[in-house]
Amino acid sequence: DAGVIQSPRHEVTEMGQEVTLRCKPISGHDYLFWYRQTMMRGLELLIYFNNNVPIDDSGMPEDRFSAKMPNASFSTLKIQPSEPRDSAVYFCASSLRGTGFGNTIYFGEGSWLTVV
Amino acid sequence: DAKTTQPNSMESNEEEPVHLPCNHSTISGTDYIHWYRQLPSQGPEYVIHGLTSNVNNRMASLAIAEDRKSSTLILHRATLRDAAVYYCILTYGGSQGNLIFGKGTKLSVKP
Numbered sequence: 535d536a537g538v539i540q541s542p543r544h545e546v547t548e549m550g551q552e553v554t555l556r557c558k559p560i561s562g563h564d565y566l567f568w569y570r571q572t573m574m575r576g577l578e579l580l581i582y583f584n585n586n587v588p589i590d591d592s593g594m595p596e597d598r599f600s601a602k603m604p605n606a607s608f609s610t611l612k613i614q615p616s617e618p619r620d621s622a623v624y625f626c627a628s629s630l631r632g633t634g635f636g637n638t639i640y641f642g643e644g645s646w647l648t649v650v
Numbered sequence: 651d652a653k654t655t656q657p658n659s660m661e662s663n664e665e666e667p668v669h670l671p672c673n674h675s676t677i678s679g680t681d682y683i684h685w686y687r688q689l690p691s692q693g694p695e696y697v698i699h700g701l702t703s704n705v706n707n708r709m710a711s712l713a714i715a716e717d718r719k720s721s722t723l724i725l726h727r728a729t730l731r732d733a734a735v736y737y738c739i740l741t742y743g744g745s746q747g748n749l750i751f752g753k754g755t756k757l758s759v760k761p
Binding site for chain 1: 682684692693694695696699700701741742749750751752753
């Protein structure tokens, strides 16, 4: 399998612009997770989906962030408008059955976002 | 959520065994112990997990204390490629989305 695929790998954008990050989970996985990683806060769970339905978005920092999963093979994380403090690495991950009962999740290589 | 405590950093020599400790004194009976690692500029990757018994796989071994309040990830023969941040994480058996990462242990491997 190709693993979790994220795009773009790197993006530099100006403050105020819209940013869209994309993710293709591993085929057959029912769970999809979006994480953000910064030096200050480490790895934070932003939102996760089960069968394309958002289950917990309590980690989404504010209304400027939105995530969708229109089908089982595609998800987007959108930031509008972007701010310099959004600069981070955004990871998408997927799992066959979530994280309970010893299940494992598989991460993509990340999207490195810089907002100037 | 039950918390874990890990040393901030550790050093090892190449080709020697490495024992990475993790304390989880508030672990509950249904919590699984997971280890993930993150190589530089990459996403985290699964290493190993266990519930009560010691576990072995091709990457590492996991030794779990009898009272389950601590565990140790064992790399039998460290290589330069094992230099990474290692995260010890507890997951509640019945939960689906609470893989919460702490700061982990940064492992340096010297040639």
